[in-house]
Amino acid sequence: MGQGHLHRLHRPGDTVIHRLPPQTKLVALFAFVVLVVLTPREAFWAFGAYALLLTAVVALAEIPSRVVARRALVEVPFVLFAVLLPFVTPGPEVEVLGLSLSTEGLLGAWNILAKATLGVVASIVLAATTEPRSLLLGLERLRLPSMLVQIASFMLRYADVILGEMERMRVARESRGFHARHLGQARVLAQSAGALFIRAYERGERVHLAMLSRGYTGTMPVLDSVGATTREWTTALVLPAAALVVAASAWVVTR
Amino acid sequence: MHVPDGFIDVPTSAAFLGVAAVGVGVSLRGARRELDERTAPMAGLVAAFVFAVQMLNFPVAAGTSGHLLGGALAAILVGPYTAVLCVSVVLLVQGIFFADGGLTALGLNITNMALIAVPVAWLTFRLLRRVLPATRFGVLAATAVAAFVSVPASAVGFVVEYAIGGTTQVPLPTVLVAMGGVHLLIGIGEAVITTLTVGAVLAARPDLVYGARDLVPRLELRPAPANG
Known part of the structure; x- marks a missing residue:
């Protein structure tokens, strides 16, 4: 299956985190991020605790930290x-290194940076330890409409083909001496985009006919169902459970 | 730019996740009318196209570059319901696989970039098509305005979400002016690129432009000249 580009996101491995069924990981990481976002921003130590929890998961999944850092860009x-x-931000100000900065703004910036970074790393763990296709199966298990899952799986399957076509068009343009410098040259790029659309659309028609000739009736057959045992759910939910302890103590302390 | 985690509080994010679910549900029904049983492969391929075209960088000025958001483009090329599905799926994939846009902010991002940008673009387009002459020029002019309007509209969606559940204390007028100003500029780029792209498709395969199907001449039966 042509998943090269997206496939690079997935780092094959055989760790506890890799083996967990996708739906348990989705629920666990989503719950984790919700708890992080719910935590009051003044509880600085809580975010340190969350970072430690995530670092432990990254270590368990054997994802090199430079990979996490690169994708976090x-x-x-x-x-x-x-x-x-x-x-x-208006309000009372403090002097930091000769600059007068608003306290409220500093807290706001901290709030966004801490929560967004934890959210980004959680997504990176998810994508790095789960194959794109099984992640989609997991979404389907979690009752995402199957039509949406089908659209997403076609998108993932053909994204590389379409990106490859785009790349070949770029090579063709550049080997003819074209190099885009200003918006006036957008016409050439837009023509490539138009051609790309026509090719994508016609490919869609061919794919549909090929599917019809193989008996497609509007739903995809499920080849491997990924049920999760209670044990697997318990393992996955350790992360949000620990995060819940942190969040609860943060609420109690800041009240 | 996608909204990350922690920018908007949890109750607001949850409410907009509900809005997004309803909107995508309605579009799933609507897309069946636009594409019938071809929905899955066609919308999937168009979503892959939107995904790819967002990676195509256009030079703007002085070394900066911008890229297409694609809501208006998808609406005019494949119809509004399918466009909502395609953009939503792209956002879902970007959020889950590329960590671009927070998991808790998925509802907010889908609301702004699919549920606001696409219908605004489509309604503007339909309205202008009714006023403008039914020619290639009319379609392209309507496309330009629709693509332009869709970008600040989606920024206004963000400002509304911020007003309801923003986690920072930047005053609302400042946010409105900053977001609005930046997105008016982005809107101009979006209009230029969307118009040129629709123009390119219109020149090669006018039958594939959903918003201009009326321009394609109907095939008619003519008796063959009698020469044996």
Whole structure:
């Protein structure tokens, strides 16, 4: 299956975390992130505890920390936004290194940075330890409409093919001396995008006909069902349970 | 830019997750009318296209580049319901697989970029098509305005969510001006690129542009000239 690009997100392994059924991991990490977001921002130590919990999971899953760091770069735009907050928020100010910054803004920036980073790392763990296809099966087990799961699985399956076509168009453009420098040249890129759409659409039609000729009736047959045992659920829920303890103590302390 | 975790509080995020679920549910029904039993493969491939086209960087000025958001483009090319599904699936995949956009913020992101941007673009497009002449120019002009409007509309969606459950104390007018200003600029880029792309598809396969199907001449039966 053509999943090269997305496949690189998954790091094959045989750890406790890898072996857990996908739906248990989805529920556990989602619950973890919800608890993190619910935690009052003044409880600085709680976020340290969450970070330790996640670090333990990353270590258990044997994901190298540089991989986590590299993928965490997606949050850079929000880091830039958070850096601006102390300057634009009104209210009492404090002097930091000669700059007068708003206390409220500093707290707000801390709040976003801490929670967003923990959320990003949780997603990275999920994608790194679960195959894309089984993650989709997990979503289906969690009652996501099967049509949505089918659309997502077609998207994942063909994303690489479409990206490959886009790449070949880029090579073709550049081997003819084209190099985009300003918006006036967007016409050429837009023509590539238009051609890409036509190819994607026609491929969709061919895929549909191929499926019909193999007996497709609107639903996909389930080949491997991924049921989870109570034991697996208990293992997965250790993380949110620990996070719940942290969150609860944070609420009690800050009240 | 996708909303991350921790930006909007949990009750608001949960409420918008509900909004997103209802919106996607309605679109699942609607898409069956646009694509019938072809929904899964067609919407899947179009979603892959939207995903790919978001990686296509367009030079803006002085070394900066922008990319297409694709809500308006998808709506005009494949119809609004399918477009909502495609953009939602792209956001779901980006959130779960690429950590782009928080898991708890998924409802917020789907609301802004699929449930607001797509219908706003589509309604603007339909309205303008009714006023403008039924020509290639009319379609492209309507596309430009629809794509432009969709971007600030989705930013306003964010500002509303922020007003209800924002976790920072930046005053609302500041947020509105900052988000609105930036997104008016992004909207211009979106309009230029969407219009050129729809124009390119219209030139090659006008029958594939959902929003311009009326422009494709109907096939008619003509008697063959009698020459034996």
